[in-house]
Amino acid sequence: MNAAIPLPAAPWTPAEFERQLRAQGAAYHIHHPFNVMLNGGRARPEQVRGWVANRYAYQVAIPIKDAAVLSNCPDRAVRRAWIQRVLDHDGHADDPGGIEAWLRLAEAVGLTREEVEDQRHVVPGVRFAVDAYVHFARRRPWQEAVCASLTELFAPAIHRQRLAGWPEHYPWIDPAGLQYFRNRVGQARRDVEQGLAVTLDHFRSVEQQQRALAVLRFKLDVLWAMNDAMAVRYGVTA
Numbered sequence: 001m002n003a004a005i006p007l008p009a010a011p012w013t014p015a016e017f018e019r020q021l022r023a024q025g026a027a028y029h030i031h032h033p034f035n036v037m038l039n040g041g042r043a044r045p046e047q048v049r050g051w052v053a054n055r056y057a058y059q060v061a062i063p064i065k066d067a068a069v070l071s072n073c074p075d076r077a078v079r080r081a082w083i084q085r086v087l088d089h090d091g092h093a094d095d096p097g098g099i100e101a102w103l104r105l106a107e108a109v110g111l112t113r114e115e116v117e118d119q120r121h122v123v124p125g126v127r128f129a130v131d132a133y134v135h136f137a138r139r140r141p142w143q144e145a146v147c148a149s150l151t152e153l154f155a156p157a158i159h160r161q162r163l164a165g166w167p168e169h170y171p172w173i174d175p176a177g178l179q180y181f182r183n184r185v186g187q188a189r190r191d192v193e194q195g196l197a198v199t200l201d202h203f204r205s206v207e208q209q210q211r212a213l214a215v216l217r218f219k220l221d222v223l224w225a226m227n228d229a230m231a232v233r234y235g236v237t238a
């Protein structure tokens with residue numbers, strides 16, 4: 001923790017605590033130069049493909065991470081709601097799910113399913129960052145893993161950026177491939193409601209609230225490190 005910033009004398013109110021959590025969005029990967037390039041329309045096709053192929057490692061890890069949260073959580077009411085996240089990604093009944101939607105995005109940008117599913121393009125830094133998130137969810141108290149998912153507070157904005165810009169920037173991508181981003185805007189909003197309720201309720205003391213901020217910063221670092229690794233591999237076009 002930064003010693004120059006004194007601890008608050010008393011716990012924040014829930015509203016102030018939520019404000020402090022949201023303020024961490026300044027370090028969201030929406031601001032990473034690689035993402036700024038991608039969503040600003042400056043990426044070459046191989047950079048778009050590199051991002052989609054690497055992000056697949058994150059997509060397939062998310063339901064594993066969520067299953068880790070379930071396995072650590074003794075609260076039946078939380079599990080009942082949380083299990084929806086696994087279904088969102090893996091699919092259920094007629095819904096093919098988010099991983100399938102990501103594979104359709106991959107095909108829309110010119111990748112084959114095979115080269116994405118076998119993760120041949122995934123660079124070491126992305127793999128290590130994704131593994132760190134799954135490991136965190138397995139080892140830490142489930143409330144901390146819930147708190148770590150709160151980067152989703154900032155995700156609808158980045159999905160909307162893609163939906164607004166990509167069709168114009170990248171006319172060579174079939175817009176049907178962008179369905180994943182459309183689905184996530186609503187899903188993330190619902191996820192955040194649940195994640196925030198758990199976090200505001202659980203992290204109550206000054207020390208716990210500081211811990212929640214540190215957990216959220218860890219997750220922001222996971223996403224930032226993924227972008228760093230992709231920027232090194234694929235470059236950032238000025």
Ligand SMILES: O=C(O)c1cc(C(=O)O)c2c(n1)C(=O)C(=O)c1cc(C(=O)O)[nH]c1-2
Nearest residue numbers: 062148149150151152154155158159184223
């Ligand atoms: O495209 C993105 O920038 C982005 C970011 C995040 C995030 O902030 O963690 C998620 C997603 N997408 C996403 O699609 C998703 O399903 C998701 C689940 C989670 C999580 O931590 O449980 N984050 C995210």
